[in-house]
Every structure is written in C-alpha cells, then in structure tokens.
Amino acid sequence: MFTFFTADFNSAYSIALAIMLGLAMLEGVAMLIGLSLLSALDDLIPADLSVDSDAQITTPGLTSVLGWLGLNQLPLLIWLVLFLTSFGLTGVSVNYISLSTLDMLFPSSILFGFSFIFAVIFSKFWGRRLAKIFPKNESTAISSLDMQGLEARITVGVAKLNSSAEATCVDNYGQRHYVMVQPIEENQEFTAGTNVVLIEKQTNYWLVAKLN
Structure with a gap:
C-alpha cells in the first residue's frame, strides 16, 4: 500500500495529503505554545471580502473569486484542509479503483483537472456549512x-x-x-x-x- 501511495502517478495527491497532515500537526504544536495558524493564515487573505450580490460586477477579480470560494466565511486553514484532503483522496481513490477494476490508469492531466475541480466544489460546499461551526476570526486591525x-x-x-x-x-x-x-x-x-x-x-x- 505504501508503494501505491508513493508511486509517480499518485505523487501530486500524496503530497497534498502530506501537506494537510503537516498543517494539522503545525496547528497542534502552535496551540501548545499559545499560537494558532488559523489567525496567522487569515492574515494572508484580504480583509473586507464583501461581494455585492445585487450590483453587477463586470470583470471578475480577487474579491469575487475569494468570496465565491467562501474564504470570507471560513478560516483559511480549515478551507485548505478541506481542499487538500478532497483533492488527495479523490486522485488516490480514482487511481486505486481504475487499477483494481480496469487494470489501467486515467491520463494524469485529466485526473488532475477532475480532482482539482472536485476539490474546489467540495471545499466551497462543505466550507459554507462548517463556517457555522468555525466562524472566521477577525484578523484585520481595524473595522470596515x-x-x-x-x-x-x-x-x-x-x-x-x-x-x-x-x-x-x-x-x-x-x-x-x-x-x-x-x-x-x-x-x-x-x-x-x-x-x-x-x-x-x-x-x-x-x-x-x-x-x-
């Protein structure tokens, strides 16, 4: 099984899962010393991510993209964990099923694109629901x-x-x-x-x- 996870065709997905586990471990260590990656990573996200749902936005920008992803509602660390986990598990699972049942692998570019799109949709869908449990911390120094x-x-x-x-x-x-x-x-x-x-x-x- 370890050989399967570390195979070349699974490298992108194994790395994603490894990063996810690393973030979880870093958050655990940070909490022990009184810090948190939740707030630190949120500082990387632009403050005041509000998208006007009534007014027409003629050209998409960073604000509308991040707002659509739900990063104005959920801590960045939680969203990353959702994305990396769903991306990694999707790629590994599809490769495992295709090898065990069809004795073949799907083209890596097609599987990568499918896994990426699925991870974005999965993170957006479940992120909005988890936002009620993990309210986004206010990391900006001033209010709007x-x-x-x-x-x-x-x-x-x-x-x-x-x-x-x-x-x-x-x-x-x-x-x-x-x-x-x-x-x-x-x-x-x-x-x-x-x-x-x-x-x-x-x-x-x-x-x-x-x-x-």
Whole structure:
C-alpha cells in the first residue's frame, strides 16, 4: 500500500495529503505554545471580502473569486484542509479503483483537472456549512467603518451606478484591503487605475469619490 501511495502517478495527491497532515500537526504544536495558524493564515487573505450580490460586477477579480470560494466565511486553514484532503483522496481513490477494476490508469492531466475541480466544489460546499461551526476570526486591525476616508485605487473593472469595481487600499497598520466600490454620484465612472476616497460603507460595497 505504501508503494501505491508513493508511486509517480499518485505523487501530486500524496503530497497534498502530506501537506494537510503537516498543517494539522503545525496547528497542534502552535496551540501548545499559545499560537494558532488559523489567525496567522487569515492574515494572508484580504480583509473586507464583501461581494455585492445585487450590483453587477463586470470583470471578475480577487474579491469575487475569494468570496465565491467562501474564504470570507471560513478560516483559511480549515478551507485548505478541506481542499487538500478532497483533492488527495479523490486522485488516490480514482487511481486505486481504475487499477483494481480496469487494470489501467486515467491520463494524469485529466485526473488532475477532475480532482482539482472536485476539490474546489467540495471545499466551497462543505466550507459554507462548517463556517457555522468555525466562524472566521477577525484578523484585520481595524473595522470596515474605520476605513472611511482612506485612499483606494481601482484595480479591476469600471465603477459606476449599480456596477461595482474592485479596489485596493492600505490602512494605517499596513493591512491591505480589497473592497468593491461604486461612485457616490450617479453620473460618474471610475476605470482601473483611478485613485478614489472611501466615503460611505454600504452593505456590500463602498461609495467613493475621485481623489483630486
């Protein structure tokens, strides 16, 4: 069985499972010394991952992708464990079944793509359910309301009425935030590269004005 797990055709999936076990062990050790990877890894995820479900987002960006994956609801460590476990077990299981029943292996590229897509869907589906048990820790140094008045730069899309664009800003603590923005005036449009000021926080986006 060990030879099967370490075979070349299972290397990607075995590595994924090994990383998963390593993360679990590191979290256990970190907890013994009063630390936690849950909070440390969450610092890698942009704060304020809110996606406006009502406004049209013309161009996909980092905010919408991470929000779709559920990383605004679940600690990154838990999501990684879900993804790596489902990815590794899917690849190993399919290889085992195909060898034992069909005496053949599926093409590695096809199986890798299938395992990856299945892991993403599995992590998104179960992550949203586990979010009720493992609420996401607040890792940002300031709240969303404290971001009022910060300068931001539009990175993806065109911001206009009922059409949010993605923007990035840095708070006084050096924490980077990715936010969705719309102009505060109806007749304005802000394209990528425009510098704006965060004026007022709405449910899922910020109203902004152009920085003079």
